[in-house]
Amino acid sequence: MRIRAALAALSLLGLSALAPAAPIAIKDDRGASVTLPDVPKRIVSLLPSLTETVCELGDCARLVGVDRFSDYPASVRALPKLGGLDDTSVEALVALKPDLVLLGVSARVIDRLEALGLKVVALEPRSMADVQRVLGKVAQVLGKPDDARRIWNRIDGAISLQAQQLPPAARELSVYYEVDAAPYAAGRASFIGEILARLGPRNVVPAELGPFPKLNPEFVVRADPQLIMVGQRSANGLPTRPGWHNIRAVRDKKICVWVPGESDVLVRPGPRMGEAAALMARCLRQAAAGPVPWPTTPFNAPSGGMR
Structure with missing residues (x-):
C-alpha cells in the first residue's frame, strides 16, 4: 500500500509539472x-x-x-x-x-x-x-510578489535611517530642488519632495503646484530658500539669473550640485531611493555646517543626450 501511495504521489507531481502556467x-x-x-x-x-x-x-x-x-x-x-x-x-x-x-x-x-x-x-x-x-x-x-514587499521595506527603512541621523540644524533648512533649468522644480507632491519631507527640511514648492511644476524664476527669488539642490547641467548659470544673487542659498554658497551619476539616482523613482535619501542627507549636513563645495570636475553630457 505504501508503495502504491508513493507512486500515486509522484504521478501527481509529474502532472502538476506538466500543467500549463x-x-x-x-x-x-x-x-x-x-x-x-x-x-x-x-x-x-x-x-x-x-x-x-x-x-x-x-x-x-x-x-x-x-x-x-x-x-x-x-x-x-x-x-x-x-x-x-x-x-x-x-x-x-x-x-x-x-x-x-x-x-x-x-x-x-x-x-x-x-x-x-x-x-x-x-x-x-x-x-x-x-x-x-x-x-x-x-x-x-x-x-515575485514577496520580493516586492521585501525590497520596499528596505527602501523605506533606508530613508527612515537617514532622517534619524540628521542633526536638527539640517532638518530646519528651507530647500528648493530644481530638476531642470526651465526652471522645473520638484514639488512636495513628487517622490523627491516626499523624500525631502521625510528627512525634515521645508520644500519651498507647495504640493498644490503639482509634482514637477514649471516655475516663474521670480517665485524662487520670493521663496528665498536657504539651500538649493540642482544638477550640474543647470548649476553654472544659476547664480547669475536675474535677482537670484539675493537668494540666501546663493549668497551663502549653499548650493548642492549633483554630478550626472548622482542626478540619475535622485531623479529615478525606483529601487535606489534609499541612496537618493543618503545623497540629500549629505547635502543637508554640509549646508547646515557652512558653504557647500562645488564639484571639481566639469560637466560632460552623457552620450545620447540628457532626459
Missing part, C-alpha cells in the same frame, strides 16, 4: 488590462526606473533591450539601446521578439507596439506610493 492579469497605469500567458522570458524596458526595478527583483537576465538612458546596473549597458520616449526604434524593438514591453505612460510608441501585437504595460511612478505600487506590479508580472 496560470496566466498573469495586470491593469497598468493607463487603466488598460493586460494578460500574459506566463512569466515573460524576454522583456524590453523603455524607462530607467523600470529597468532598475526588474534588475532589483533579480531578473536582469530577462531584459533583451532598454532605452538609451538605462545604465544601471552595469550589466544593462551591453544591451541593445532602443532610443527614448519620443524616438524609440520600433523596428529594432520588434526584432528582439519581446514577450513584454515595459514603458512610461507618456511614451509615444504605445499604440504602434500594441497594433503590432506586442504586450505592453505602461507604468508611471511619480510619488513614493506610486513607486511602491509599480514595484508590486512589476513583481506580479515576474511572479
Whole structure:
C-alpha cells in the first residue's frame, strides 16, 4: 500500500509539472488590462526606473533591450539601446521578439507596439506610493510578489535611517530642488519632495503646484530658500539669473550640485531611493555646517543626450 501511495504521489507531481502556467492579469497605469500567458522570458524596458526595478527583483537576465538612458546596473549597458520616449526604434524593438514591453505612460510608441501585437504595460511612478505600487506590479508580472514587499521595506527603512541621523540644524533648512533649468522644480507632491519631507527640511514648492511644476524664476527669488539642490547641467548659470544673487542659498554658497551619476539616482523613482535619501542627507549636513563645495570636475553630457 505504501508503495502504491508513493507512486500515486509522484504521478501527481509529474502532472502538476506538466500543467500549463496560470496566466498573469495586470491593469497598468493607463487603466488598460493586460494578460500574459506566463512569466515573460524576454522583456524590453523603455524607462530607467523600470529597468532598475526588474534588475532589483533579480531578473536582469530577462531584459533583451532598454532605452538609451538605462545604465544601471552595469550589466544593462551591453544591451541593445532602443532610443527614448519620443524616438524609440520600433523596428529594432520588434526584432528582439519581446514577450513584454515595459514603458512610461507618456511614451509615444504605445499604440504602434500594441497594433503590432506586442504586450505592453505602461507604468508611471511619480510619488513614493506610486513607486511602491509599480514595484508590486512589476513583481506580479515576474511572479515575485514577496520580493516586492521585501525590497520596499528596505527602501523605506533606508530613508527612515537617514532622517534619524540628521542633526536638527539640517532638518530646519528651507530647500528648493530644481530638476531642470526651465526652471522645473520638484514639488512636495513628487517622490523627491516626499523624500525631502521625510528627512525634515521645508520644500519651498507647495504640493498644490503639482509634482514637477514649471516655475516663474521670480517665485524662487520670493521663496528665498536657504539651500538649493540642482544638477550640474543647470548649476553654472544659476547664480547669475536675474535677482537670484539675493537668494540666501546663493549668497551663502549653499548650493548642492549633483554630478550626472548622482542626478540619475535622485531623479529615478525606483529601487535606489534609499541612496537618493543618503545623497540629500549629505547635502543637508554640509549646508547646515557652512558653504557647500562645488564639484571639481566639469560637466560632460552623457552620450545620447540628457532626459
